[in-house]
Amino acid sequence: MSTRLAAAVACLFPCAAALAAGPVAPGKGPPPPSPITDHFALRGIYFQPTLTTDGRFDSDAGTAGTPFSGETDLGLDDVANQGRMELAFRMRERHLLRADYFKLSRYGENTLTRQLNFRNQVFRVNDRVATNLDWRMIGFNYTYAVLRRPSLELGLGAGLHLLSADARSEIRARNIRETGSGTAVLPTLGVDGTWAFHRRWSVGGFLRYLSVSTSGIDGSFSDLHLDLQYRLKRNVAIGLGYSAINLDAEVSDADLPGKLAIDAAGPELFFRVSF
Numbered sequence: 426m427s428t429r430l431a432a433a434v435a436c437l438f439p440c441a442a443a444l445a446a447g448p449v450a451p452g453k454g455p456p457p458p459s460p461i462t463d464h465f466a467l468r469g470i471y472f473q474p475t476l477t478t479d480g481r482f483d484s485d486a487g488t489a490g491t492p493f494s495g496e497t498d499l500g501l502d503d504v505a506n507q508g509r510m511e512l513a514f515r516m517r518e519r520h521l522l523r524a525d526y527f528k529l530s531r532y533g534e535n536t537l538t539r540q541l542n543f544r545n546q547v548f549r550v551n552d553r554v555a556t557n558l559d560w561r562m563i564g565f566n567y568t569y570a571v572l573r574r575p576s577l578e579l580g581l582g583a584g585l586h587l588l589s590a591d592a593r594s595e596i597r598a599r600n601i602r603e604t605g606s607g608t609a610v611l612p613t614l615g616v617d618g619t620w621a622f623h624r625r626w627s628v629g630g631f632l633r634y635l636s637v638s639t640s641g642i643d644g645s646f647s648d649l650h651l652d653l654q655y656r657l658k659r660n661v662a663i664g665l666g667y668s669a670i671n672l673d674a675e676v677s678d679a680d681l682p683g684k685l686a687i688d689a690a691g692p693e694l695f696f697r698v699s700f
Contacts, residue, residue, distance in 0.1 A: 476689050586611045626653070628651075
């Protein structure tokens with residue numbers, strides 16, 4: 426965790442705790458607002474993941490490329506500072522829809538210490554290679570609350586995730602450029618949970634997962650999120666969380682054949698508005 430993020434966290438929760446009051450006594454009016462009772466919520470997230478990228482980009486003729494590390498071989502940053510957005514809409518008491526968007530844009534330069542066969546090009550030792558790697562994720566999820574209490578909710582659901590990746594590497598000294606892109610729509614299964622353990626405090630989380638093996642793709646995808654939330658006002662909350670996104674796919678039938686594995690995991694700070 427960076428110094429700036431650590432300082433923000435250090436200020437966030439002690440201040441929130443100082444404002445917190447005791448729990449609401451049962452039977453005294455309606456329950457206080459919480460993620461369990463909100464009908465609509467918008468969450469803006471600052472995400473600082475540590476990144477690991479491994480890949481292999483095959484040629485159009487089907488020749489396997491050289492396995493590479495995005496961070497070690499291509500010089501991509503291993504830590505990012507990104508935004509993430511999430512919308513939640515409770516259609517009925519037990520029915521919840523979520524939509525979220527995440528984009529990860531990365532750039533790196535490095536002098537190669539070994540030869541890489543990258544799609545239809547050969548990158549030689551001592552070549553200076555510049556690389557752009559963009560990854561986008563749009564998710565839509567439906568959850569049904571199988572257990573619902575005033576302070577506890579557990580749900581099961583399903584969703585669709587649109588994943589797309591664009592890669593470009595070039596060696597300017599030799600005027601060589603290689604590009605590729607790929608898009609996939611993946612169905613996922615999920616589990617959600619929220620516990621409002623105090624009139625201002627709650628913890629929550631979800632897990633989305635898919636494992637698939639077909640003629641064109643073999644791999645898995647997961648999206649894990651956990652958070653602690655403090656209700657500043659009736660419609661405003663702040664929080665600290667942790668997210669881990671994993672994509673591991675080998676693709677043979679696409680514009681970008683090969684293998685790509687991306688891990689993005691780290692802390693989050695968020696601001697949430699709800700009604």
